Amino acid sequence: MPTTRRQFLNFAGGMTVAGTIPIVTLRPIEATPAMLNAAIRNVVGEAQLRTGRIKLDIPPLVENGNTVPMTVSVASPMTADDHVKSIHVFNEKNPQPNIGNFYFSLFSGRAQVSTRIRLADTQKVVAIARLSDDTFWQVASEIVVTLAACTEELN
Amino acid sequence: MAALINVPSKARRGEIIEIRTLTSHIMETGFRHTADGTLVPRDIITGFVCRYNGAEIFRADLFPAIAANPYLSFFTVAKESGKFEFEWIGDNGYSSTASASITVG
Amino acid sequence: MISWRAIAAILLVTGPALLAGEIPPDARRSGYAFMGPDTRAMQDDDTANPGMLFVLDGEQLWKKTTGAADKACADCHGDARSSMKGIAARYPAFDKALGRPVTLDQRINLCRADHQQATPLPYESRDLLALSAFVGHQSRGIPITAGDDPQVKPFVDQGRALFMQREGQLNLACTNCHDDNFGKRLAGAPITQGQPTGYPLYRLEWQTLGSIERRLRSCMTGVRAQAYDYGSPELVALQLYLMSRARGLPMETPAVRP
Numbered sequence: 368m369p370t371t372r373r374q375f376l377n378f379a380g381g382m383t384v385a386g387t388i389p390i391v392t393l394r395p396i397e398a399t400p401a402m403l404n405a406a407i408r409n410v411v412g413e414a415q416l417r418t419g420r421i422k423l424d425i426p427p428l429v430e431n432g433n434t435v436p437m438t439v440s441v442a443s444p445m446t447a448d449d450h451v452k453s454i455h456v457f458n459e460k461n462p463q464p465n466i467g468n469f470y471f472s473l474f475s476g477r478a479q480v481s482t483r484i485r486l487a488d489t490q491k492v493v494a495i496a497r498l499s500d501d502t503f504w505q506v507a508s509e510i511v512v513t514l515a516a517c518t519e520e521l522n
Numbered sequence: 523m524a525a526l527i528n529v530p531s532k533a534r535r536g537e538i539i540e541i542r543t544l545t546s547h548i549m550e551t552g553f554r555h556t557a558d559g560t561l562v563p564r565d566i567i568t569g570f571v572c573r574y575n576g577a578e579i580f581r582a583d584l585f586p587a588i589a590a591n592p593y594l595s596f597f598t599v600a601k602e603s604g605k606f607e608f609e610w611i612g613d614n615g616y617s618s619t620a621s622a623s624i625t626v627g
Numbered sequence: 628m629i630s631w632r633a634i635a636a637i638l639l640v641t642g643p644a645l646l647a648g649e650i651p652p653d654a655r656r657s658g659y660a661f662m663g664p665d666t667r668a669m670q671d672d673d674t675a676n677p678g679m680l681f682v683l684d685g686e687q688l689w690k691k692t693t694g695a696a697d698k699a700c701a702d703c704h705g706d707a708r709s710s711m712k713g714i715a716a717r718y719p720a721f722d723k724a725l726g727r728p729v730t731l732d733q734r735i736n737l738c739r740a741d742h743q744q745a746t747p748l749p750y751e752s753r754d755l756l757a758l759s760a761f762v763g764h765q766s767r768g769i770p771i772t773a774g775d776d777p778q779v780k781p782f783v784d785q786g787r788a789l790f791m792q793r794e795g796q797l798n799l800a801c802t803n804c805h806d807d808n809f810g811k812r813l814a815g816a817p818i819t820q821g822q823p824t825g826y827p828l829y830r831l832e833w834q835t836l837g838s839i840e841r842r843l844r845s846c847m848t849g850v851r852a853q854a855y856d857y858g859s860p861e862l863v864a865l866q867l868y869l870m871s872r873a874r875g876l877p878m879e880t881p882a883v884r885p
Contacts, residue, residue, distance in 0.1 A: 426665050430816070430885035434589040434831035436665045461587050462553045468583040469596070475579060476538035477597035482582075483589040485551075513815025524683035528674035546680045549834075590834035591677040 398464040403457055403493070406464035410455045410495065411503045420504040421454070421496040432486040432512035439494045440479035441504070445471070451478035452497045460490035486512050527608065529622040533600035541572065541580075542595045545610055545618065551586035567592055567612035575604040600626045650806060650820060650872075657876055658819040658884055661810070666831065670883035678760060678829035678881025681753075681836045685761025688754060694745025700758075703742060711765040716878050719867045721778040728779045728867050731759050732838060733858060750857035756836045760827050763880030771824065771878060774871025786868025789861055795852030801865075816885065822873040823866065825882020836881060839866055 398406075407416070424438040441451045450473060456466040469480045478496070486492070489512045495505045528542040545567070552564025570582040570592070580596045592610075608620045659667060673679050689707055692699045704710040719728040722737070729737065735758050736747040748755035774783045790801040804813065805821035812818065826839040833841075840862050844854035855861040 426663065428663075430663050430666055431831035433834050436669070438595075458587060462551070463586055465583075465585040466587040467585060470581040471596075472577075472579045474574060474577065474598050474601065475596070476599040479597055480580075480582075481593070481595040483593050485587045485589050524680045524687075526674050526679055526683070542674050544675065544677060544680060546684075589831075591680060593675065593677070 398459060398461055400459060403459050403464045406457055407455075407493065407495065410468075410497075414501065414503050416495070416503050416505050418505055420498075421494055421506045423456075423492065423494045423506045423508045425492060425508055425510050427509075428511045428513060429486065430513065432488070435484050435486050435510070435512075436481070437484050437492075438479065438481040439469070439496075440477070441496045441498075443478045443498070445473070445475055445478060447473060448499065450475075450499045452499060454478070454480060455495045455497070456484075457493045457495075458484075458486065458490060459492075460488045461485065462487070466492070486510055488512055525608070525610075525618065525620040527606075527620050527622045529606055529624055530600075531623075532625045532627065535600060535602075535626050537600045538597050539600050539624075540595060540597055541606065542593070543570075543572075543608055543620070544591060544593045545620075546591055547610070547612070547616075549586065549588060549590045549592065553586065565613045565616075567610050567616065569611045570594060571609050572596070572598075573607045573609075574598060575602065600624065602626050650809075652875060655822060655873060655876055656809075656820055657822050657824045657879065657882075659824075659879065659882065661817045661819045662885060666883055666885055670825075670879070676829065676881065676883055678827075678836055678883060681757045681760040681827070681829075682764045682881060684753070685757035685759070685764075688758050689761055694739060694743035696742065696744045698743050700738070703738075707762065707765050711762045713766050713769045715759075715763040715766040715880060716769045716771050717773050717775075719773060719779070719782075719863055719870065721776050727860070728782050728863055730840075730858075730863055730866060731762060732840075733863075735759060735762070751838060751841055756827050756838065759838070760836060760881045763827065763878065766878040767880060768877050770875045771870055771873045774867055774874065779867060782864050783868050783871050785860075786864035786866070786871075789865050790868055790872075795847065795850035797850040799850045801846070821869065822876055823869045824873055824876050825879035825884070827880065828882040828884055831883070831885050839869070 420441055422440050425435060429435045439454050439456060441454070443449065443451045445451065451471050453471065454469045457464050458466055466484050467482060471478055489510065491507050491509055493505060493507045495503055497503055524546050526544040530539050533539050547567050548565060549567065550562055550565040552562070554562045556562060564586065566586055566588070567584050570584065571578060572580045579598045582594060584592060603624060603626045606622045606624065610616070610618045659670065669675050689700045715731055718731040718734065722729045732750065732755055735755065739745040739747060793800045801821065804818050809818050809820045823839050827836045829836050840857050843862060843865055847854040
């Protein structure tokens with residue numbers, strides 16, 4: 368086999384760059400932090416946003432940004448006096464800042480939801496919980512989206 | 523279109539049970555272009571609701587950032603035997619339903 | 628500093644006596660072994676595996692009459708759980724009338740033409756993927772034996788030659804990545820051995836089910852080569868060689884891959 372390791376790495380690098388270009392040029396305008404803030408304010412209003420109580424589970428390094436497993440939860444007794452009304456999830460760099468709104472009930476038993484999301488790039492994901500006393504609690508997580516090799520051209 | 527629903531067939535009264543749903547949908551974001559530059563129109567599921575013997579127990583608003591073939595897992599308290607009904611609605615008049623039953627003893 | 632050539636020489640002296648570019652049977656590993664825990668979990672649980680949505684659709688199609696003959700697959704083959712068990716593990720298989728191997732997709736379309744008098748389903752169409760996923764699913768856990776039939780030997784050899792042949796602007800052969808460099812990373816993703824254990828499979832990148840031919844074609848685009856057409860003799864031969872190369876690995880259809 369005449370291939371040297373250096374040549375192989377050069378090929379690999381070339382493939383990555385070539386494979387990346389069409390994705391970058393075709394990607395629409397990213398959601399800006401201002402859009403993210405506006406989307407959050409749309410849900411929270413003028414209420415104070417506190418950090419804590421809510422937990423966001425996403426693999427820190429995802430294998431493909433097109434399908435990323437995510438679980439959001441709040442440790443809550445889910446009683447009439449003390450429960451989670453809703454959870455709202457946002458992103459920083461997709462074309463649009465919203466990911467999903469999830470509404471619980473007194474029959475929920477546990478304030479936890481799992482789904483699969485799309486992340487266009489390495490970015491921050493923010494989850495906010497609205498509690499029965501109308502306080503808002505947030506958590507943010509930096510997610511690294513790895514670039515796959517030999518992906519299909521966008522069509 | 524197929525949907526996969528996972529609800530335990532039996533549960534003890536008061537037990538907290540997990541409900542998992544997976545449904546077929548392309549979730550076209552409305553942000554992609556074809557090779558000739560035409561925008562592919564948005565076609566997504568925008569809403570999901572689960573009812574337990576008629577009462578809403580969980581609801582979701584979905585956006586283009588939800589992956590194709592939407593998966594949702596959530597919880598409820600098994601309070602009585604009966605039926606779970608699931609409903610997905612979306613762009614272009616999309617509507618789909620599924621159901622599952624449970625025996626609570 | 629030890630030169631790369633010297634390392635290669637050491638490997639040649641101490642390694643097992645294998646042809647260059649061949650993975651010994653006990654070192655063969657499914658793409659499953661190269662993925663992270665979250666993607667594995669998605670494949671392991673049938674109610675979380677989106678590929679199962681296609682299997683469900685395929686089960687409906689299996690029972691549905693179609694074509695001028697107004698016959699369903701089930702009218703000839705009965706219960707797929709017994710009649711289709713192990714079938715996908717033997718495909719591509721030799722077709723006596725055509726004198727060449729055919730893929731499972733091609734077999735489904737031959738059945739449609741000959742027995743249902745129906746039009747062929749296009750490659751990568753939802754219905755064809757659903758039917759082949761449903762049939763493939765009946766072989767889950769069964770070791771691959773495709774390529775054992777002596778009649779397909781020349782086609783396995785053709786596929787092996789294609790696998791070893793450099794192509795495209797990057798001048799790379801399949802073997803350069805999938806025999807010589809598996810386990811390393813290319814961009815952010817691990818390089819697998821390219822074992823076709825779970826097709827048609829749900830690829831997170833595609834966000835849908837796809838055939839091995841779709842995967843082979845994206846590899847070819849990756850090395851900047853002109854991809855062979857769906858159903859071409861080259862893709863069938865490559866698929867046959869890959870299956871024979873995966874001999875003994877259990878089928879996983881519908882697998883989930885990143």
